[in-house]
Every structure is written in structure tokens, then in C-alpha cells.
Amino acid sequence: MPPAIATHALTRSFDGFTAVDHIDLAVEAGQFFGFLGPNGAGKSTTIKMLTGLLAPSSGAVQILGQDLFYNPIEVKRHIGVVPEGMALFTRLTALEYLRFVGRMYGLDKATTEQRAEELLEFMGLSDQSRKLIADYSHGMSKKLALAAAVIHGPKVLFLDEPFEGVDAIAAGTLKAMLQGMIARGATIFLTSHVLEIVERLCSHVAIINHGQIVAHGSLEELRAGVQARLPLHGAADPENSAEANLTLEQIFLNVVGGASAARPEQELTWLS
Amino acid sequence: MAELETPSPPSPHAPAVAWTPTQTRAQFAAIAWLRWRITVNSLSRRGGAGELAGRAVTTLIFLAILILWLGGAGVGGFLFASHAHIYRIAWLLWGIFLLCQILNIQFGQRATNFDPTQLIRFPMRAGTYVEIRLFFGMLTAANVTGTLMAAAVAGGITIAAPALGLYAFLAMAAFAAANALFSRMIFAWVDRWLSTRRAREAVTALLLAFSLVAQWANFTFNPAYNNHHHGTHAYQLSQQHQAWVSHLIQSSGPVLAMLPPHLAAASLTAAEHGDPLRFLADSLAVAAYAALFLLVFALRMLKEFRGETLSEAADGVRKPKTNSAKLRPASTAVFTQSALWPAEPAARASAPVKPAACQSRLLELVVTVLSKEILYARRNMGILYGLLMPIFLVLIFASRFASLGNSALWTFPAAVGYSLLVICPLTYNIFGLDGPGVQIFFFAPVRLRDVVLAKNMLGVVLAVFEIVLIFLLIAEMAGVPSPKITLATLFWAAGTLALNLIFGNRRSIASPKRIDPQRVARKQTSPLSALISLAFLILCAGLAVLLYGLCFSLHALWALPLAMALFAGISVAAYAQSLRSMDEYALQHREDLMREICKLG
Structure with a gap:
């Protein structure tokens, strides 16, 4: 069975600057995949290339075994996207927007209508159905964008910072929904700066830094890899065996070099 | 890493260092620099050179018009002063005042290319904030125009009566200050009143309705459009209207005499009669108006400075509208079985694609996108105005021309040409209103070709609607145009629209312009695209005239529809061909499109 998402030497340059540099990824079907990296590392550029929003300079992308660039229509039928900026039409109401998106994905009217109402109910937006999206708060817009991304029942879901600006209650609802999708066999590719969420949800993680994949694997594999790089003081001190439970934040800082960076508060002495 | 060599942090109990005038001046300079950089950066993006050229052409046109206005104001001042009718300068000043307000509405507050209310987060005094808002707000094209026109009036008076020169410039300076401060005051309060979208749209609807009625009244009653028909009903109405306006002006005289334009004119009359005290009193009255406008403006700015929040979100918090009976916590909602949503699209994808299914999907997509476009238009007063105003104007023009009775040959082609003049530029920015939503056309399983086709349908529907209305109107008022001319015009319109769509679609993707639906969208496309359109x-009209001339000189007018049909056929075929390559073109230029359309603010 081919991977749900596969890239080969995927590269993107902007006027001489290489934002994404020959990355090879393989995300198996059914994985909840976290894609991490510091600001400007190339996360959004990658996700844009994976969803057809941005042309790569070179390389290939396959979704569910089909080439994104040769079979874009077929690939896009199976993917859902919450992109950066959310892709909302702010002059529509939520229901109108979901109807529009459903039809764009080729759903028939009855199915679109039923799913739109169901999604609005699920997201707690059904009482706001007459309000224009322009008048929505950021969190409400985020929930609507997610609803639009799943209305056609995608097999692969791409989420760019889906929990940004979403309150704790709504975040819980969304997580439950996403985990439900995983349980039913969907694949989710998620970027987030909230590492606790990624750690709780994702089974596999890739870390991108300066446009290159610097770590890729299951959380356990990443932990083992980082442990191998750490000094052996943990072994000498059994009480420090907590290294065996390195948090994703610790792994992330170790991999991208955050631990070795100077602590800013020590440098900016003029800060009171 | 070495520590930064900076002074130790001050003790929390140390006395605060006073804010200095130098720091305030630095803030002014920083804001001026910010605005300059925003302007320069907007030109240096890709395609900026073309936009700069387009903007340069429109600026030159505006400057030419401005010179005419200045000349008119100067000549007016000269004539009134030289013919001892200096009190009539009041009407000139009312004209300048109205023009200034119209320009302010038309151009909007273009100079404020960043949100100035954000400045309150910086350490600045309330007075400085008011000064900054005032200073940068005064530099709008409308205020500069009004001030220059007042100076031109003073110049004209000085040439006619050099002894009045000093008085004239003082009086016009007071008037110009009152004029500019009035617009600042009004705009500051209008921002407050229109802080919610619904209020904005309601007021916009009223303004637009007023504008339409004014256009209609102008064409219906203005003698300039009824010169040759003294016996007509419209002419009689025009006379009645003039009498009514004269009566209204006379009865409102005492009130008008207390307002700045009349006061400024009265001060000049006093100066002409050698009464400097009266001149001083009237000029001080004008200055007092300016001070009052400044005070009201400052009060609004001080409220802003104290952090008054004007936004939809804040409004929503203040007046929560909840229906407790309907509310249901999101967490208690459950997905029914359909949430499993078996991958229906996948099933469809694996099925063999039949041509009929393709056509049905295309039709479905066109209807979906077109429905969205119509919803957008229906819901936004600015867009609706942009779409309906041309129709309205064309109908008025057509009815005027048709009523002349002797223009059956040219009325229909001319009216259709005018309608295309307004519709064609719309096709040069078909994604302008979509905002970040445009991304969906790239990640949904649709062909960009089909999306573009659907969006083009809006232009076609508008054109058909307008042409049918024009035809019916002209047929009613001047008789049915000849079949040859009608057919030739229809073919010409089809060919011209198709040609414009070919280039408009490409410009829409490679050089789009983001349109803020919150504002009255008079400029639906970039200046360069408007010029190309x-x-x-003009080229297509030239071709039509050439073909007509050829057929006429050969006594073969019967061939005109055939020639135009050939033109339409070639254009439509070229359009169809261009659509075939639209997917590839859109993919190549998607970054240009999204960079502009998805940008923030």
C-alpha cells in the first residue's frame, strides 16, 4: 500500500533563497502526523506545495499513490485543507460557505445540505448561521474552516495551525473529531507551534529546519535518537532516567539547536 | 556571547525621564517615513512598474482636471472682483466646498494607508496624537485640491483688484482651513458612526440611492440636456425645478449667510467697501468655524486616544445576541452515522468519466461559482452600486439620445459601447473580492478553466441584461433599430467582450488587485488594467467604424452584420482557445494571485 503522503526531493526556492530543500517524506495511511519547525523553517511552504497552492521548484508529491501534479483533480478529491489564512469567503454566511465548498467538491445538494447543518451543529456555530463570516471571531472562523475542510470526507487532511486562536472547549471538540477521523482510517498532516497538542495527538513527527528535514519518525524513535545524542549523565544518575520520557519540546529544542542557544534574558540586560 | 554594552536598567523608583519635544518630532518623522515606505514598497512588488505607469497616467489626467478647476476658480475670482460682484464669490466657495466633500468621498481616505489608531500603543501625548491625526489627514487629495482652489480664487481677485490681495488671501486662508477641518471632523465622526458593518452598509445604501436620484434628476431637469425641446414635458419640469431651487435658495439665505462660504464672501465685500473692521469680524467668524471643527475633531481623537474600541467584535461582546433556547454546547453535539462519510468522491473518482458527466459537473460548477458571485454582489452595497450604476447611467443616456429622435442609427451601438466601457474593466479583476477564499479554487478538485468560465459568466450575464434593457428602451422611445445595425452591434459586442475576457482573465491572475468589500468599490481593477481595457x-470601436465605413462606401451595408459575425466568431474561438490553456497559466501565476489577494489589510 503506498504512503498517504510521499515527497521526493521536494524543493522550493524564492529568488535564490531555498525555503524547502530536497525533502523526502513518507506519511503512512492512518497516521496523525505532526510537522514541526521553527518560524521560517519552511513548514507553510511545504504544506502549500503538498496541497497544490504553491508550485515546487523541483521534486515530486504523491498523495495516496497519485502524483499531485499529473492528477491534481483526482488527488484533490481526497484531501481537505485548512490553509494559512483559512480560505474563507467573508461575505457569505457559514451555511452558504459550506454549501459552496460542498458543491465545489462535487457533493450533491442533499448531501451538502445535510453535512453542512451537521457540521455547524457539531462546531457550535448553528446559532450563528445568519451572521456573515466577516463578523466571526478568529476562533469561530477557524472552526468553520475546519468544517469546510472535512465536508467531503477527505482521506487526507492538511491542517496549518488549526488550533491557533481556538478556545479550550472548542479545541477539545476538534481534537475529538480529528481522532475520530484517524480511527476511521484518515491521515492527518498537521503543523502547530503548540507542541503539547502535537505530542498528545500525533503518532509520528517530522521536524524541518532551514528547509531540510532534520528528524523524522515516531515519537519513540525521535526520543531514542535524541537520547543517543545526549551526554551519558542520565545513565550515571538513575534519578534522571526521566530522559526516557523526553517531552516533544525537549526533543524539538535538541534537534533544532534551541538548547544550545543563549538564553535571551541573560543577554538583554537593559530589560527591567 | 558578550553582553550588550548598554546602561543598567533604571531602578523602578528612579524619577521618570521627561518626554522631550525631540522625541515627539522623531515620532512625526517616523510616521512620515512609514507612509513613504508603504507607498514605495507597494510599487516595488512584482508588476509594480506597470501599476506605476497606470497610476502615472491617471495622476496626469487628474492633474489636468485639477488645472482646469484651478483655472476656473481663478477666472471666477477675477471676473467677480473685476465686475464688482465680489459677493457672488460665495457661490464659488460653495462649489469648492461641495467639490472637496465629493472628492473626499470619491477618493476615500487614501492617504491613511495604515491604521492610525494603532499609534495609541506608543508613548505619546494626547495632543501629539491629535496633531498627528490632523496633519496626516489634511494631506488628502481632496483637501489639497480645496486649498489650492481657494488660493486660486484669492489669486484671481488679486489680479483684478490688487488692493484686495492681502484681504483675499487672508479670507481664503480662513475659508480653506474651515473647509479642510470640516472634512476631517466629518470623517472622524463618520468612522465612529459607521463602526459596524450594518451601519456602514445602511449609510452606503442611502448615499448610493441619493447618488442615483441625483443623476436621474440631473439628466431629467438640467436644461443642458433639454436645450432643443422647449415644448417638451422635460423642459417644463426643468423650468419648474429651477424656480423651486431659486425659491429654496432665497428662503434659506439668512441661514447660508451665517456659514463659512458666505461669511468669507461677506468679508471680501466689506474689504471692497473699505470696512476693515467688518472684514476682520467676518474673517474671525470663519476662523471660529475652523476652530469649532477642530475642537469637535479633537474630542473624537481624544476618545480614540483613550482606547475606545470601534469594531464588530467589540460590538458583539457589548450586545451578545444569544438564543438560549437554541444554544447547545458544542461538546454535546454528536456526529451521526453520516460522519463516517464514506469517501464518495473517491468512488466517483474511480468510476470511468463519461462526457455527459463532465458536462454536468461543469454546469454544476459554473452554477455554484456564479451563485456565490451573485450572493457577494447582492450583499455588498459597494459592489451592487458598481454593477448597477453603469446600467442606470446607460439607460439614462440611452433614453436621452433616443428622445432626440434622429439618432436611431447610432443610439443603439453607442449605448452598447458605453455599457461595455463599464463592464469590461470588471473582467480584469475577477478574483479581486475573494480574499483568502481564492485558495479554495486551487486546493479543491476543480479546473481553474471552469472557475474562470463561471466568473466570466457574470460579465456576460450583466452585458446581456444591459443590452436587452437598452434595446427595449430605445425601441420604445425611438423605434426599433434596423435589423442590420442591431445584428452588427450584437456581434460586435460579443466579439469585443470575448476579446476583453481573454486579456482580462490573464490580468486577473497575473496582476490582480485586492478589493476590500467593506469599502464602496468604485475602482474594481488596477489602473493599468483599466487602461488596457x-x-x-477603442481598438474594437475603431474596427467597427472602419467596417461600417467600408460597407457604406461600397453600398453594401448588408455585409456589415456578416463582417461583425466573423469578428465575433474569431474572438469567441480565441476565447475558447485561451480557456484551454487557463489551467496551466493559473498554476504558473498562482503565487502572484495569492500574494496580492490573500494579503492582510
Whole structure:
């Protein structure tokens, strides 16, 4: 069975600057995949290339075994996207927007209508159905964008910072929904700066830094890899065996070099 | 890493260092620099050179018009002063005042290319904030125009009566200050009143309705459009209207005499009669108006400075509208079985694609996108105005021309040409209103070709609607145009629209312009695109005239519809061909499109 998402030497340059540099990824079907990296590392550029929003300079992308660039229509039928900026039409109401998106994905009217109402109910937006999206708060817009991304029942879901600006209650609802999708066999590719969420949800993680994949694997594999790089003081001190439970934040800082960076508060002495 | 060599942090109990005038001046300079950089950066993006050229042309046109206005104001001042009718300068000043307000509405507050209310987060005094808002707000094209026109009036008076020169410039300076401060005051309060979208749209609807009625009244009653028909009903109405306006002006005289334009004119009359005290009193009255406008403006700015929040979100918090009976916590909602949503699209994808299914999907997509476009238009007063106003104007023009009775040959083609003049530029920015939503056309399983086709349908529907209305109107008022001319015009319109769509679609993708639906969208496209559209229309009109001339000189007018049909056929075929390559073109330029359309603010 081919991977749900596969890239080969995927590269993107902007006027001489290489934002994404020959990355090879393989995300198996059914994985909840976290894609991490510091600001400007190339996360959004990658996700844009994976969803057809941005042309790569070179390389290939396959979704569910089909080439994104040769079979874009077929690939896009199976993917859902919450992109950066959310892709909302702010002059529509939520229901109108979901109807529009459903039809764009080729759903028939009855199915679109039923799913739109169901999604609005699920997201707690059904009482706001007459309000224009322009008048929505950021969190409400985020929930609507997610609803639009799943209305056609995608097999692969791409989420760019889906929990940004979403309150704790709504975040819980969304997580439950996403985990439900995983349980039913969907694949989710998620970027987030909230590492606790990624750690709780994702089974596999890739870390991108300066446009290159610097770590890729299951959380356990990443932990083992980082442990191998750490000094052996943990072994000498059994009480420090907590290294065996390195948090994703610790792994992330170790991999991208955050631990070795100077602590800013020590440098900016003029800060009171 | 070495520590930064900076002074130790001050003790929390140390006395605060006083804010200095130098720091305030630095803030002014920083804001001026910010605005300059925003302007320069907007030109240096890709395609900026073309936009700069387009903007340069429109600026030159505006400057030419401005010179005419200045000349008119100067000549007016000269004539009134030289013919001892200096009190009539009041009407000149009312004209300048109205023009200034109209320009302010038309151009909007373009100079404020960043949100100035954000400045309150910086350490600045309330007075400085008011000064900054005032200073940068005064530099709008409308205020500069009003001030220059007042100076031109003073110049004209000085040439006619050099002894009045000093008085004239003092009086006009007071008037110009009152004029500019009035617009600042009004705009500051209008921002407050229109802080919610619904209020904005309601007021916009009223303004637009007023504008339409004014256009209608102008064409219906203005003698300039009824010169040759003294016996007509419209002419009689025009006379009645003039009498009514004269009566209204006379009865409102005492009130008008207390307002700045009349006061400024009265001060000049006093100076002409050698009464400097009266001149001083009237000029001080004008200055007092300016001070009052400044005070009201400052009060609004001080409220802003104290952090008054004007936004939809804040409004929503203040007046929560909840229906407790309907509310249901999101967490208690459950997905029914359909949430499993078996991958229906996948099933469809694996099925063999039949041509009929393709056509049905295309039709479905066109209807979906077109429905969205119509919803957008229906819901936004600015867009609706942009779409309906041309129709309204064309109908008025057509009815005027048709009523002349002797223009059956040219009325229909001319009216259709005018309608295309307005519709064609719209096709040069078909994604302008979509905002970040445009991304969906790239990640949904649709062909960009089909999306573009659907969006083009809006232009076609508008054109058909307008042409049918024009035809019916002209047929009613001047008789049915000849079949040859009608057919030739229809074919010409089809060919011209198709040609414009070919280039408009490509410009829409490679050089789009983001339109903020919150504002009255008079400028639906970039200046360069508007110029290209105009050039195409002129070329097509030239071709039509050439073909007509040829057929006429050969005594073969019967061939005109055939020639135009050939033109339409070639254009439509070229359009169809261009659509075939639209997917590839859109993919190549998607970054240009999204960079502009998805940008923030």
C-alpha cells in the first residue's frame, strides 16, 4: 500500500533563497502526523506545495499513490485543507460557505445540505448561521474552516495551525473529531507551534529546519535518537532516567539547536 | 556571547525621564517615513512598474482636471472682483466646498494607508496624537485640491483688484482651513458612526440611492440636456425645478449667510467697501468655524486616544445576541452515522468519466461559482452600486439620445459601447473580492478553466441584461433599430467582450488587485488594467467604424452584420482557445494571485 503522503526531493526556492530543500517524506495511511519547525523553517511552504497552492521548484508529491501534479483533480478529491489564512469567503454566511465548498467538491445538494447543518451543529456555530463570516471571531472562523475542510470526507487532511486562536472547549471538540477521523482510517498532516497538542495527538513527527528535514519518525524513535545524542549523565544518575520520557519540546529544542542557544534574558540586560 | 554594552536598567523608583519635544518630532518623522515606505514598497512588488505607469497616467489626467478647476476658480475670482460682484464669490466657495466633500468621498481616505489608531500603543501625548491625526489627514487629495482652489480664487481677485490681495488671501486662508477641518471632523465622526458593518452598509445604501436620484434628476431637469425641446414635458419640469431651487435658495439665505462660504464672501465685500473692521469680524467668524471643527475633531481623537474600541467584535461582546433556547454546547453535539462519510468522491473518482458527466459537473460548477458571485454582489452595497450604476447611467443616456429622435442609427451601438466601457474593466479583476477564499479554487478538485468560465459568466450575464434593457428602451422611445445595425452591434459586442475576457482573465491572475468589500468599490481593477481595457475597447470601436465605413462606401451595408459575425466568431474561438490553456497559466501565476489577494489589510 503506498504512503498517504510521499515527497521526493521536494524543493522550493524564492529568488535564490531555498525555503524547502530536497525533502523526502513518507506519511503512512492512518497516521496523525505532526510537522514541526521553527518560524521560517519552511513548514507553510511545504504544506502549500503538498496541497497544490504553491508550485515546487523541483521534486515530486504523491498523495495516496497519485502524483499531485499529473492528477491534481483526482488527488484533490481526497484531501481537505485548512490553509494559512483559512480560505474563507467573508461575505457569505457559514451555511452558504459550506454549501459552496460542498458543491465545489462535487457533493450533491442533499448531501451538502445535510453535512453542512451537521457540521455547524457539531462546531457550535448553528446559532450563528445568519451572521456573515466577516463578523466571526478568529476562533469561530477557524472552526468553520475546519468544517469546510472535512465536508467531503477527505482521506487526507492538511491542517496549518488549526488550533491557533481556538478556545479550550472548542479545541477539545476538534481534537475529538480529528481522532475520530484517524480511527476511521484518515491521515492527518498537521503543523502547530503548540507542541503539547502535537505530542498528545500525533503518532509520528517530522521536524524541518532551514528547509531540510532534520528528524523524522515516531515519537519513540525521535526520543531514542535524541537520547543517543545526549551526554551519558542520565545513565550515571538513575534519578534522571526521566530522559526516557523526553517531552516533544525537549526533543524539538535538541534537534533544532534551541538548547544550545543563549538564553535571551541573560543577554538583554537593559530589560527591567 | 558578550553582553550588550548598554546602561543598567533604571531602578523602578528612579524619577521618570521627561518626554522631550525631540522625541515627539522623531515620532512625526517616523510616521512620515512609514507612509513613504508603504507607498514605495507597494510599487516595488512584482508588476509594480506597470501599476506605476497606470497610476502615472491617471495622476496626469487628474492633474489636468485639477488645472482646469484651478483655472476656473481663478477666472471666477477675477471676473467677480473685476465686475464688482465680489459677493457672488460665495457661490464659488460653495462649489469648492461641495467639490472637496465629493472628492473626499470619491477618493476615500487614501492617504491613511495604515491604521492610525494603532499609534495609541506608543508613548505619546494626547495632543501629539491629535496633531498627528490632523496633519496626516489634511494631506488628502481632496483637501489639497480645496486649498489650492481657494488660493486660486484669492489669486484671481488679486489680479483684478490688487488692493484686495492681502484681504483675499487672508479670507481664503480662513475659508480653506474651515473647509479642510470640516472634512476631517466629518470623517472622524463618520468612522465612529459607521463602526459596524450594518451601519456602514445602511449609510452606503442611502448615499448610493441619493447618488442615483441625483443623476436621474440631473439628466431629467438640467436644461443642458433639454436645450432643443422647449415644448417638451422635460423642459417644463426643468423650468419648474429651477424656480423651486431659486425659491429654496432665497428662503434659506439668512441661514447660508451665517456659514463659512458666505461669511468669507461677506468679508471680501466689506474689504471692497473699505470696512476693515467688518472684514476682520467676518474673517474671525470663519476662523471660529475652523476652530469649532477642530475642537469637535479633537474630542473624537481624544476618545480614540483613550482606547475606545470601534469594531464588530467589540460590538458583539457589548450586545451578545444569544438564543438560549437554541444554544447547545458544542461538546454535546454528536456526529451521526453520516460522519463516517464514506469517501464518495473517491468512488466517483474511480468510476470511468463519461462526457455527459463532465458536462454536468461543469454546469454544476459554473452554477455554484456564479451563485456565490451573485450572493457577494447582492450583499455588498459597494459592489451592487458598481454593477448597477453603469446600467442606470446607460439607460439614462440611452433614453436621452433616443428622445432626440434622429439618432436611431447610432443610439443603439453607442449605448452598447458605453455599457461595455463599464463592464469590461470588471473582467480584469475577477478574483479581486475573494480574499483568502481564492485558495479554495486551487486546493479543491476543480479546473481553474471552469472557475474562470463561471466568473466570466457574470460579465456576460450583466452585458446581456444591459443590452436587452437598452434595446427595449430605445425601441420604445425611438423605434426599433434596423435589423442590420442591431445584428452588427450584437456581434460586435460579443466579439469585443470575448476579446476583453481573454486579456482580462490573464490580468486577473497575473496582476490582480485586492478589493476590500467593506469599502464602496468604485475602482474594481488596477489602473493599468483599466487602461488596457479602455485601449481594447477603442481598438474594437475603431474596427467597427472602419467596417461600417467600408460597407457604406461600397453600398453594401448588408455585409456589415456578416463582417461583425466573423469578428465575433474569431474572438469567441480565441476565447475558447485561451480557456484551454487557463489551467496551466493559473498554476504558473498562482503565487502572484495569492500574494496580492490573500494579503492582510
